[in-house]
Amino acid sequence: MAEVEPSYIDYEAFLDPSFSAPSFANTLVLATNNPNDSPLDLSTPLSRVLFDVQEIDTHIDTLTTKSALPLIAYTKDHAEAGSRILEEVEAQVASLTESYKTLEREVIERYEAAEQVRLAADRLCQTLKLGRAVGRCLMLGRQLELQMSEIGTSTAGGNAVKKGDHRAMMRSANTMLSVQQLLSASREGQEGEGLDRVNVIKLLRADLITPIEKTIISKSEQTVREFSMSSLLASAPDSKTTPAVSTTYAQTEDTKSRATSALTALYLLSPVSSASTGSTFVPTYQIEALKNYLTTSLRSSLPALARALATLPTLDRTLLEISARCQNIVALEALLGSIKPPPHILLEDASITAPPNFLQPLLQSLDTSSLPSFFWRTLASNLSPRIQEIVRGGGVSARTLRSNKDRIRDAIRTCVNRGSQLPNNVISRSRDGKTQAVGNWEREAAVMVGAIVGVLGR
Numbered sequence: 001m002a003e004v005e006p007s008y009i010d011y012e013a014f015l016d017p018s019f020s021a022p023s024f025a026n027t028l029v030l031a032t033n034n035p036n037d038s039p040l041d042l043s044t045p046l047s048r049v050l051f052d053v054q055e056i057d058t059h060i061d062t063l064t065t066k067s068a069l070p071l072i073a074y075t076k077d078h079a080e081a082g083s084r085i086l087e088e089v090e091a092q093v094a095s096l097t098e099s100y101k102t103l104e105r106e107v108i109e110r111y112e113a114a115e116q117v118r119l120a121a122d123r124l125c126q127t128l129k130l131g132r133a134v135g136r137c138l139m140l141g142r143q144l145e146l147q148m149s150e151i152g153t154s155t156a157g158g159n160a161v162k163k164g165d166h167r168a169m170m171r172s173a174n175t176m177l178s179v180q181q182l183l184s185a186s187r188e189g190q191e192g193e194g195l196d197r198v199n200v201i202k203l204l205r206a207d208l209i210t211p212i213e214k215t216i217i218s219k220s221e222q223t224v225r226e227f228s229m230s231s232l233l234a235s236a237p238d239s240k241t242t243p244a245v246s247t248t249y250a251q252t253e254d255t256k257s258r259a260t261s262a263l264t265a266l267y268l269l270s271p272v273s274s275a276s277t278g279s280t281f282v283p284t285y286q287i288e289a290l291k292n293y294l295t296t297s298l299r300s301s302l303p304a305l306a307r308a309l310a311t312l313p314t315l316d317r318t319l320l321e322i323s324a325r326c327q328n329i330v331a332l333e334a335l336l337g338s339i340k341p342p343p344h345i346l347l348e349d350a351s352i353t354a355p356p357n358f359l360q361p362l363l364q365s366l367d368t369s370s371l372p373s374f375f376w377r378t379l380a381s382n383l384s385p386r387i388q389e390i391v392r393g394g395g396v397s398a399r400t401l402r403s404n405k406d407r408i409r410d411a412i413r414t415c416v417n418r419g420s421q422l423p424n425n426v427i428s429r430s431r432d433g434k435t436q437a438v439g440n441w442e443r444e445a446a447v448m449v450g451a452i453v454g455v456l457g458r
Helices: 011-015 021-032 043-066 068-151 165-182 199-225 249-267 284-310 312-338 347-351 359-366 371-393 396-403 406-420 442-457
Strands: none
Touching: 011 442, 021 284, 021 396, 068 165, 068 312, 165 199, 165 249, 165 347, 165 406, 165 442, 199 284, 249 284, 249 312, 284 312, 284 359, 284 371, 284 396, 312 359, 312 371, 312 406, 371 396, 396 406, 406 442
C-alpha cells in the first residue's frame, strides 16, 4: 500500500474524542467574519466545510481504489478462517451432542428409573415402619386388655368372691407408659411418626387406651381410699357396736401390697408433660389421691368429735375412732417412706429426676414435716370454731364441757399419743426384737388440747 499523501485537513482535530461540531462551526464562522457585521456571511465557511468534505471523500475513494486487492485478500482470508473454525466447532458440537445422548441413555434414563425405585423403596420402608408401629401399638392394647381382666373380680364357687391380682395395676400402668411413649414419639424419624393419622390407632386410643387409663386411676384411688391397718377398733371393748376382727400378718401384708400397687400405678400414670427438664417429678394423680384420703379422714373426724364433745358419753368411742384414723395415716406415712419410685421410661426420655420416695412429694405439697402432725394441727384449727359455737350456745353441753375440762384434756392427750403410733400389727422392730421408738407428739397434743380446753377457759 502506497504511503498516504499529506493533506491540509487537520484529521487529529476531527478524531479527537473531545471534538464538538457546534464549537468547530462557531470557530469557523468567527474566523471568516467580523463579529460586529450584520448580517454575517455564511457562504465562505459553508464553502470551506463543503470543500473539506469533498476532499475527505476524494481521499477515501483514492485509498479504497489503491487498497482494493489487499482488502479483498484480507477479507477472503478471514472468511476462509471463519469457515474452518465453523467446521471444527460443528464437529465438536456433533461430538458433544452424541456424548450427551449417550450420557442421557446410559445415566439420566437409568437415574430416573433408579429414582423411581428408590422412592418406591423409601415409601415401602415407611409403610413397613408404620405397620410395625401399628402392630406394636395393637399388641400393647391387647396386652392391656388381658392385664385389665386380671384386675377385675371373679366368683370362686358359691358366694365366695376372689379379688383380682392387684399387681396387674402396676403391669397395666407400665404397659400404658409404653403406649404413651410410642404415641408421643411422633416427630420425623421417630418410631411413632404418622401413627396419629391411622384410623385404627385413633379408635384404639378413644375406645381402649383412654377408658382403661381412667379405670386404672379410679381403681387405684379406690384402693387408697380403703387403706386401713389400725386394729384399735377391732380391740375396742364395745364389741356390740364393732365386732372384733383379728388382723393377721397375711392380711396386713396384703393391704400394704395392694396400697403399694395402687400408689405405684398412680405414680406411673401421672402426667409428665407439665414437668420441666431437670426438675423433680411431681406425681399429681398420686398426691391428689393421698390428699383426698387425708381430707376424708379429717371430714369424718371433725363433725364426729364436735358431736361427742356436745354429748360426752360418746367421747371415748369417738376418740378411739379418730385415733384409729390417725394410726392409718401413720401407717400410710411409713409405707410411703419405704417405697422407692419404680423406673419410669417417660422420665428418662424427658431427663426429669424421680423423687427419692413416695412420701417426699406429698409432704412438700402439704408443706409439712409429717402426716400425723398435719392431721392433728388441721383438725385442731377447724375444731376451735365448733367449740366456740357450743360455748356460745350455753346450756347443758357448755356446762358439761367446762366441768369436765380435766377429763377432756387427758382423753385428748391419750387420743393424740395413741393415734400417732404405728399400729401393733405393722410396728417395726429392731434386730434385738425391741420395739423402735416412734416420735414425740407433745406439741400436737398441746395444740389439740388448746383448741378445746383453751376455748373453755375463756
